[in-house]
Amino acid sequence: MIRLLKLEYLKNLNYKPFKVFTGLYFLVLIALLFVGLVDFDLFGQKVNLKEQGMYNFPGVWNFTTYIVGLLKIFLGCIIVFSICQEFSNRMFKQNLIDGLSREEFIFSKILTILVFTVISTAVVFTLAFFLGKNYSETQESDLIFKEIYFIFNYFLKLFSFFSFLMFLSILFRKSIFVFLGFFMFWFAEKILIGIETFSIQHNVTELEKAKVLNAKTFYTDYLPLESMSNLIPNPLIRTNMAKLLGMQFKFEYPTGSVVACLIWSAIFITGSYYILKRKDW
Amino acid sequence: MEKILEVKNLTKKFKQIAVNNISFDVEKGNVYGLLGPNGSGKSTTFGMLLSTINPTSGSWKWFGKEGTDTDTLKRIGAIIEQPNFYPYLSAEKNLQIVATIKGVQYPRIDQVLETVNLLGRKKDAFSSYSLGMKQRLAIASALLANPEVLILDEPTNGLDPEGIIQIRDIINSIAKSGTTIIVASHLLDEIEKICSHVIVLKHGTAIYSGSVDAMSNTKGFFELKSDDLNNLISVLNDMNIFTSVKEKDQLVIAQISQDISASELNKKLFDEGIFLSHLMKKKESLETQFLELVKQSNS
Numbered sequence: 001m002i003r004l005l006k007l008e009y010l011k012n013l014n015y016k017p018f019k020v021f022t023g024l025y026f027l028v029l030i031a032l033l034f035v036g037l038v039d040f041d042l043f044g045q046k047v048n049l050k051e052q053g054m055y056n057f058p059g060v061w062n063f064t065t066y067i068v069g070l071l072k073i074f075l076g077c078i079i080v081f082s083i084c085q086e087f088s089n090r091m092f093k094q095n096l097i098d099g100l101s102r103e104e105f106i107f108s109k110i111l112t113i114l115v116f117t118v119i120s121t122a123v124v125f126t127l128a129f130f131l132g133k134n135y136s137e138t139q140e141s142d143l144i145f146k147e148i149y150f151i152f153n154y155f156l157k158l159f160s161f162f163s164f165l166m167f168l169s170i171l172f173r174k175s176i177f178v179f180l181g182f183f184m185f186w187f188a189e190k191i192l193i194g195i196e197t198f199s200i201q202h203n204v205t206e207l208e209k210a211k212v213l214n215a216k217t218f219y220t221d222y223l224p225l226e227s228m229s230n231l232i233p234n235p236l237i238r239t240n241m242a243k244l245l246g247m248q249f250k251f252e253y254p255t256g257s258v259v260a261c262l263i264w265s266a267i268f269i270t271g272s273y274y275i276l277k278r279k280d281w
Numbered sequence: 282m283e284k285i286l287e288v289k290n291l292t293k294k295f296k297q298i299a300v301n302n303i304s305f306d307v308e309k310g311n312v313y314g315l316l317g318p319n320g321s322g323k324s325t326t327f328g329m330l331l332s333t334i335n336p337t338s339g340s341w342k343w344f345g346k347e348g349t350d351t352d353t354l355k356r357i358g359a360i361i362e363q364p365n366f367y368p369y370l371s372a373e374k375n376l377q378i379v380a381t382i383k384g385v386q387y388p389r390i391d392q393v394l395e396t397v398n399l400l401g402r403k404k405d406a407f408s409s410y411s412l413g414m415k416q417r418l419a420i421a422s423a424l425l426a427n428p429e430v431l432i433l434d435e436p437t438n439g440l441d442p443e444g445i446i447q448i449r450d451i452i453n454s455i456a457k458s459g460t461t462i463i464v465a466s467h468l469l470d471e472i473e474k475i476c477s478h479v480i481v482l483k484h485g486t487a488i489y490s491g492s493v494d495a496m497s498n499t500k501g502f503f504e505l506k507s508d509d510l511n512n513l514i515s516v517l518n519d520m521n522i523f524t525s526v527k528e529k530d531q532l533v534i535a536q537i538s539q540d541i542s543a544s545e546l547n548k549k550l551f552d553e554g555i556f557l558s559h560l561m562k563k564k565e566s567l568e569t570q571f572l573e574l575v576k577q578s579n580s
Contacts, residue, residue: 003381010378015369085367094365097331098382098422099354280295281333 004108005115007100012082012112022116025074026123032067033127036135052239055135058147062235064128065154068120069232072158075116076165080178083109083169093281102276110269113162121155149253153231160228160261160268167268170275186225193220217256227260283309284345285430285461291329291339293485299325301485302339307430307463312456314472314493315465316571317482323465324362326482327434331359344429355383358423359432364415368408372399372418375407376425383426393421397451413444420451431455433464437471449474473567481574488578496570500537503546506559516553532559 012018036050054063086092095105128151132144168178168185196218201209220226231254236242238249286307293300300322307313315323328334330341332349343353366375376390394400397417402410410418416436423431436452437445452475456462466472472479479496481489489496503523507513513533517526522539543562550557565573 003384007378007381010370010374010381011367014374015367089367090363090365091367093333093361095382096333097354097359097361098379099351100382101351104351278335280328280335 001107001111004104005111008108008112008115011086015082018078018082021074021078025071025078026120028074029068029071029120029123030127032071033064033124033131035067036063036131049239050135052241053137054235054239055131057132057136057138057140057143058145059235059238060128060132060136061147061150062232062238064124064131065150065157066232066235068124069154069157072161075120075158076162079113079116079162080165080169080175082112083166084173084175084178087170087173092276096281102273105276106269106273109166110163113159113166117155117158117162120158121151124154125151150232153254153258156258156261157228157231160224160265163265163268164224167272170272189220189223189225192223193218193226196220222256222260224260224264227257227264230254230257231261284342285309286330286341286343286463288326288330288341289339291326291341292337293322293325293329293334294337298485300329303480303482303485303487305480305487305490307461308478309429309461310459311478312462312464312476314476314479315463315482316467316469316472316479317465318467321482322485323482324434325485327359327361327432327465331357331361331432355426356429357432358426358428358430359434360416360419360423360436361432361434363438364419366407366415366418366422369406371404371406372410372421373403375418376422379422379425385426389425393424396424397421398447413440413447416440416444416448417451420448424455428460430461430463433462435466436464437466437468445471469566469568469571479567481571483575483578486578489574493567496567496574500540501562501564502537503533503535503543504559504561504563505533505535505557506531507550507555507557509555513550513555516550516555520549 036048036052036054039046039048041047049063053059086095092105096102133139165178165182168181169175172178172181200216200218221230233251237247242249284306288306289304290302291300291304292298292302303322303326315326317323325334329336330343330349332354340347341349343349344356346353366372367378370378372394373390376393377387379385380387380390391400391403394403397420399414399417399421402414407415407418420433420436423433433452437448440448449471452462452464456475462475464472464476473493476493478492479489480487481496505513505517510528510531510533514526514528517523517533517535522537522541523535524538526533526535528534543560547557547560
């Protein structure tokens, strides 16, 4: 394992764009966590996320992980480029000939993903904790860690997302096709969701609609991107503004999505291995 | 003789058959040439033996062990088609990656760079290298783990004459150290200079496998010249030791059927009153033998 980490270190950290963009990612990530401290204009109204309760325990875990979760595509690009260049420079083939097995290759890429995911999660955890300690209206100890599971969900969200991108990178081997493929997949998921929602709704009366939509399980909820996004709900509804409007925040731990994400990650990793094994290089 | 590699009935089908049922053995300490025109299946064969291409059928043994695993690959040094390295990394960093994969200590890097005369440029990015330097770095990388076998696929492709000579010198000195070498090329001249054994491929089929000397069963030929060519030809015909005697470009070419040394022939002709201005005993070049083989396999 140390050997594979060293290999990834040699391949990536001597690559300038890789270093620069990774640095930028973490800078932007940290800056974004402090977004609650600044005022900004939204439709002519002054909005301050701190005053909206962004840093209050236990909601702070939800707010922070959701906001920095939007940045994951940034890190995803770095991972896609790093994997695709192995193929465009014919280095995967060369690595094989030099004596690296296909299993070791996949494992080294998973290690890179894990390193990124762990560091990103650790940064978010530390800063969210720090911000909560400093700015939260409550400091009750049982509230502080009440929703700490969002940190785990953030970790899983990143890991399964990057596994998906790794799979696409190995499938298409050219970064431009990876992004095209990704967006096609995203559209396809949205269309399927639309079809399912419509098919459930269309023979239900207006009155029952809300009830049915809440009670019914959607199969499309378990599609890869959708289950990843269900891990961390949009916290807009938890803002003080939303509370004033009478909206209630209800959230059940998304066990189904967690399981779906774990299964998808396993599928993407085995799928990647299968492609490497079957194709002639 | 210890067998390094035994290939049995190896076949690869893409859309068409690329390698058709080839079998050959590689013995320790020899230099083998894999000969054949472009597209005859040389690189595909190497690809299968190096585990990058899945064979359709057939089997092989490296060092007596079935197939190719990563431990086997660490005992092999290989250069395929073109030098592959991370373009943005220096030669040194690239070799560190190879060393990490193969489990070689870093001090060895400077040694191999010295062998291919690149030590002075080790800090420069691979992308800044000339083609000759890239090819030499590839050889350095292949030598890193002190391989028992060296596989070279078109090692002089695209190089200038000086680069070709440099690579040939390096290969020769490696061969002298007792390393088994398998080199693929379509440059017959190249193979002839360095190989002791050849495997000739054509459309994926091995049409010959054996030593270079045994490739052709002819005993060679004489090139002769004298002032009276007609007299020379009739005398040679009367000797009955040549399969054919022909005139070509002011020279008489006599194909040998019964072996005779040049001095003996000279003495006999002298006794007949013929004085030669040119006498040379020659073997067919690999090129002629190769073309002959290809012609035979066509008919």
